[in-house]
């Protein structure tokens with residue numbers, strides 16, 4: 356494993372941003388010039404669509420629009436973005452995809468949409484999926500699993516809903532908390548023709564530096580060929596205020612070791628991640644974590660794997 360060690364960064368939280376900035380200047384191409392495909396971008400407008408969960412998260416309960424994303428990521432060379440559904444009210448699911456489709460006409464960097472679909476309805480969800488699949492920008496679907504019971508993702512109706520995605524050439528984004536990993540493996544095993552990506556490395560408990568059984572389960576999941584891993588959403592599983600790059604490093608190293616550099620992709624999880632980090636700080640943290648890896652490996656992580664998985668050029 357050639358992922359750089361940052362264990363010698365005995366930094367206090369206040370100096371983290373400054374130190375990472377200095378490190379980025381010491382290494383070849385400045386991060387600002389490095390082309391990025393961001394595979395996990397949320398945009399929402401509570402004035403236009405309903406997002407019931409935002410009522411419980413006042414810090415995020417305002418519109419987050421394209422102009423806000425552009426200003427947050429401003430210094431970086433974002434080449435393409437994949438819009439990720441925002442746990443919108445189920446009756447607004449199609450409207451959300453339509454809104455982003457319209458937006459993509461003015462912002463060509465939006466190259467893909469992962470839309471919401473009520474897959475727990477099994478075959479009944481087909482008309483919904485069909486509508487989405489007719490839109491060439493829709494590359495995949497997501498139905499959040501994280502707030503459901505641990506058995507939700509292996510209930511027969513849900514499994515048959517997910518299996519249908521292979522008929523339409525759509526992928527599935529798995530968003531879970533770590534206790535749901537073991538049943539997630541059973542879901543993926545039952546859908547060998549569907550391409551999956553595990554969001555946010557399966558949301559391990561980084562705050563408490565818990566590794567087991569997440570570590571073993573990630574290893575088992577990675578043995579299945581039809582699943583990739585999105586390195587994103589980590590800062591919000593750590594302590595929002597006091598996290599350090601060293602808290603994230605062993606988790607990053609483990610997923611790269613298990614999935615390899617052909618099956619990992621970068622995502623910002625903006626603006627959810629703003630609760631714990633600026634856009635730039637998360638990007639730099641991951642970039643520095645892999646700074647000892649080859650240019651080709653970094654290119655796969657930050658660009659080509661995401662583009663291939665979501666078929667952004669088709």
Ligand SMILES: [Zn+2]
Nearest residue numbers: 397439624627
């Ligand atoms: Zn997200």
